[in-house]
Amino acid sequence: xxxxxxxxxxxxxxxxxxxxxxxxxxxxxxxxxxxxxxxxxxxxxxxxxxxxxxxxxxxxxxxxxxxxxxxxxxxxxxxxxxxxxxxxxxxxxxxxxxxxxxxxxxxxxxxxx
Amino acid sequence: xxxxxxxxxxxxxxxxxxxxxxxxxxxxxxxxxxxxxxxxxxxxxxxxxxxxxxxxxxxxxxxxxxxxxxxxxxxxxxxxxxxxxxxxxxxxxxxxxxxxxxxxxxxxxxxxxx
Numbered sequence: 001x002x003x004x005x006x007x008x009x010x011x012x013x014x015x016x017x018x019x020x021x022x023x024x025x026x027x028x029x030x031x032x033x034x035x036x037x038x039x040x041x042x043x044x045x046x047x048x049x050x051x052x053x054x055x056x057x058x059x060x061x062x063x064x065x066x067x068x069x070x071x072x073x074x075x076x077x078x079x080x081x082x083x084x085x086x087x088x089x090x091x092x093x094x095x096x097x098x099x100x101x102x103x104x105x106x107x108x109x110x111x112x113x
Numbered sequence: 114x115x116x117x118x119x120x121x122x123x124x125x126x127x128x129x130x131x132x133x134x135x136x137x138x139x140x141x142x143x144x145x146x147x148x149x150x151x152x153x154x155x156x157x158x159x160x161x162x163x164x165x166x167x168x169x170x171x172x173x174x175x176x177x178x179x180x181x182x183x184x185x186x187x188x189x190x191x192x193x194x195x196x197x198x199x200x201x202x203x204x205x206x207x208x209x210x211x212x213x214x215x216x217x218x219x220x221x222x223x224x225x226x227x
Contacts, residue, residue: 032213043117043204043218044156051213089156093212099144100169101216105155 002028004092004104012110013080021075021107023090031094033066033073038087038106048075052094080111115139117219119205125225131193134222136205137186146216147180147190148204156204162188195226 005024013019023033031052036044050057050066050073057064063076077084089106093099118137126132138145146161160170165182173180177196182188192199202223206216 043220046215099212100158103156
């Protein structure tokens with residue numbers, strides 16, 4: 001069955017460092033991969049989208065890579081700030097059903113001053 | 114742009130009661146999704162609509178759940194009768210366009226069934 005895995009343990013880093021979050025998937029061939037940020041008590045907020053034929057995408061301090069051979073996406077936040085503390089979710093679309101965005105369970109990031 | 118609006122924000126009800134959750138998508142968006150989020154299972158897609166028509170309801174857990182979209186600016190998710198295991202945060206999201214478009218989420222309804 002299709003599976004999307006994100007590290008369930010929180011990632012703790014110091015302000016100024018680069019945070020790297022991982023999204024692995026199995027039994028899936030997504031055409032699109034998206035990353036969202038979720039703060040407590042709020043809905044997820046879209047950050048970045050990357051297509052299957054793209055290796056890397058950047059937006060300000062954010063960078064996403066997509067390796068369809070490894071079935072993995074990495075999400076980087078450079079020069080991290082305490083305000084970056086949140087849960088980050090990856091979401092896949094394509095394969096068996098377009099229009100259906102399937103989410104991972106998310107990884108909580110804590111950036112300490 | 115007011116974003117996706119959900120009501121109520123919190124709902125506490127007793128087992129066996131009917132619960133209705135409401136969603137107003139972003140104006141002009143042609144897709145609407147209902148998700149449920151729990152600690153154990155994360156975000157699960159329940160059902161989605163395209164141009165007010167239900168396209169895929171394979172994620173709806175059982176017949177106790179039903180969803181409607183009578184027009185482009187309103188959708189409901191109903192649970193009847195409710196059970197304690199339905200306790201979760203229910204999110205509505207909308208988007209403009211098909212695959213590859215970002216979802217815009219509301220802030221959810223936290224449902225507690227006692």
